[in-house]
Every structure is written in C-alpha cells, then in structure tokens.
Amino acid sequence: MVKGPIIPAPDDGLSPLAALLSAHAGADSARHRAIWAYDGRLAHIARSTREPAIGQMRLAWWNDVIYDAAGVKGQGEPVIDAMRATGAIAAPGLIAMIDGWEILVVEPEIDVEGLRTYAFGRGGGLFRALAGETEAPDWLVQAGQVWALWDLSGHVGDERLADEALALARALVTDAPPAWPRRWKPLRIVYTLARRDVLAGRRAPVGMPRALALRLLRVALFGR
Numbered sequence: 001m002v003k004g005p006i007i008p009a010p011d012d013g014l015s016p017l018a019a020l021l022s023a024h025a026g027a028d029s030a031r032h033r034a035i036w037a038y039d040g041r042l043a044h045i046a047r048s049t050r051e052p053a054i055g056q057m058r059l060a061w062w063n064d065v066i067y068d069a070a071g072v073k074g075q076g077e078p079v080i081d082a083m084r085a086t087g088a089i090a091a092p093g094l095i096a097m098i099d100g101w102e103i104l105v106v107e108p109e110i111d112v113e114g115l116r117t118y119a120f121g122r123g124g125g126l127f128r129a130l131a132g133e134t135e136a137p138d139w140l141v142q143a144g145q146v147w148a149l150w151d152l153s154g155h156v157g158d159e160r161l162a163d164e165a166l167a168l169a170r171a172l173v174t175d176a177p178p179a180w181p182r183r184w185k186p187l188r189i190v191y192t193l194a195r196r197d198v199l200a201g202r203r204a205p206v207g208m209p210r211a212l213a214l215r216l217l218r219v220a221l222f223g224r
Helices: 016-023 026-048 052-067 078-086 094-106 112-131 138-155 159-172 182-200 210-222
Strands: none
Touching: 016 026, 016 182, 026 052, 026 078, 026 094, 026 112, 026 182, 052 094, 094 112, 112 138, 112 159, 112 182, 138 159, 138 182, 159 182
16 A cells, blocks of 8 residues: 555546546447546545455445446446446556556555556556557657656655656656657657656656646657
8 A cells, every 4th residue: 555645536536637638539429438537536546545355345445347248237327327328437547447456556665566566557557548549659658657657656645656657757768759649648748747757856746737738738749
C-alpha cells in the first residue's frame, strides 16, 4: 500500500487531463471517457485503501464486472453503465490495469520491480484499452508505461517512490515512436507531454495548470 498523501481525484474519477484528451478522440470520445473513468475508479481504490485485503476485494469486484458476460453485475454504477453502453467493457487491457493498480494496494514498500509491474499493467493496459488493440505494438505499450510512471510521480506522497518512478520512466524512454495512427491522437498527445517531462526530470503536475493546458494544445495542433 502506497504511503503518504495522494492528491484526491474528481468525484467522477475523470481528471481534467483525461477529459481534454477524450475530446481529441472524435467519434470515440465517449468510449475514451468511460475507460479513463474506469482508471479513475481503480485509482480511488488505491488512494483510499488502508487494509490491503479490503483493497484486493474491491479490485476483485471490478475484475468480476469485466468478466460478467451477462452484463448484470454492477448495473447502476455510472462508470460501469458507461463502459457497457460504449463497448469499452470489451476493451483489451482492462484486467491488466487492475493487476497494475493492485501493486499500489498490496505492497507496503514498492521496489523497482513493483514499479515495472505497475507501469506495465496500468499504463500498458490503459494504452491498449484506449487504442482498442489486443495485439498492440510493443512501442505503444512502452509509451503507456512511461506515461503511468510519470503520472505516478506527480500524485504520490512518497518522495523516494516519485523519484524512482521518474528514473524508471527515463530508462524506458526510447527514440520517438513511428507515426501514430490518426485514431491514436489522444495517446500521442499525452505520451509526448510525459516524455518531455521525464527527460527533463519533471514530475507530472497536479490537476490542469495553465502551463499544462497550453502545452497540450501545442502538441495537439503541431505535434510537438
């Protein structure tokens, strides 16, 4: 379980950054919003859990929701309803995201291997889910890992863990990926932001400060 205070997320689980990124998904915007909100629900579990066993039970409930072929479990929960309505419930990577977040729930002291597991599950899983690709290219999964570590660095209260997350993210950064498909524009935008900060040794900002909003707009318009 991660030590130290973690900045609260909005009640709906959708951060300002996620909302802006989803707006760049065009016709796929609603599905993107549902997947980001799902990530927000898992983040809330990691943020609020004090007893690892209870946190694991809460994550297991979401696992059961994803595997519920009948589409009954969790009806009435807004994020679950949105995921089912948009088809996001069938996205690849959703279970991997649970596995990644579980590291933050159960481990009292997270080492580098724990960070790798978290990044591969949460970040790699999230990017696969948003892209809708079961067999996503390795570079996309790696981009997701870099983003997840960057995001963690700005939202965890443990200074050591934040520094180690940034260091691992830097080690995972490779040369710029090949041309991103147009439909992956939101992923290109957020990875570009994360990559630049990681290489500069900057943690992710909290919320949506004006500087980040301007950077996001620049990347969206000019690709850099």
